[in-house]
Amino acid sequence: MRLEIHWLEEVDSTNLQAQRMLERGCPEGTVVVARRQTAGRGRLGRDWRSPAGGLYLTAVLRPSLRGEELGWISVAGGLAAAEELADSLEGKAVPLLKWPNDVLLGGRKVGGILGESRGGSQATAVLVGIGLNLTTDPAELPERPVFPASTVLAETGVALEPEALGRAVAERLCEWYERLQREGPGALRRRLMQLTAHAGKPIEVQDGETILRGRDAGISETGALRLDTGAEVIELPSGQIVKIHVDPREAK
Ligand code: BTN
DSSP states (O other): OOOEEEEEEEESOHHHHHHHHHHTTOOTTEEEEEEEESSOBOGGGOBOOOOTTEEEEEEEEOOOOOGGGTHHHHHHHHHHHHHHHHHHHTTSSOOEEETTTEEEETTEEEEEEEEEEEOOSSSOEEEEEEEEESSOOGGGSOOOSSSOBOOHHHHHSOOOOHHHHHHHHHHHHHHHHHHHHHHOSHHHHHHHHHHBTTTTSEEEEEETTEEEEEEEEEEOTTSOEEEEOSSOEEEESSOEEEEEOOOHHHHO
């Protein structure tokens, strides 16, 4: 797939801009990157603060996947962001993922993915939005009750430029996406389980109003989190991990 990257100084949201370009018939591989967003959007209807100093990127993809596999495209975004960040940091810190695709450094959230499916006259399209706080002023970030927001600079002392990282993340996303289309989700699932901050650990997951406690038992083939409650292993297709406990077996 050929990438066509459009660099913008400011936009409301790169996902909204990508949607407008999609409506005008843009090809697969169109990528929008902006220095600032005035109405950046996060998951679960939240906003995503987007002052200068962050990477704000959306890729337009036109997958030929079954409906239940579409969620893996957002996972491809999380893997691309975590892997490229790791390469750029050259071992100074290790970015990890929190299911399904929050990017963590030092237990704080420095990035997230917003995947949105779009129907339409042609094939279904997916907009993969990737946000990373690089050198953003931490005072501009929102207060988060769990997994507080932070920046790559604050966690590692490394100031990364959005330009170089943006291209690399888009290319890595493209690689994971093409692999998903070719082979199915197996390799993405295995890589996600390697990169999660909570693999095998005791965790708490918020599912609507309910908090579920148990041990991370991996990711299912449909991308659901498997939680071993002690009594049974349940599969959670959605939800938010709100706590990762230190494993008492490791603390000994
Ligand atoms: C999350 O809530 O964790 C997801 C955040 C996704 C933010 C990115 S920034 C680029 C793209 N454009 C948006 O408006 N949102 C996504």
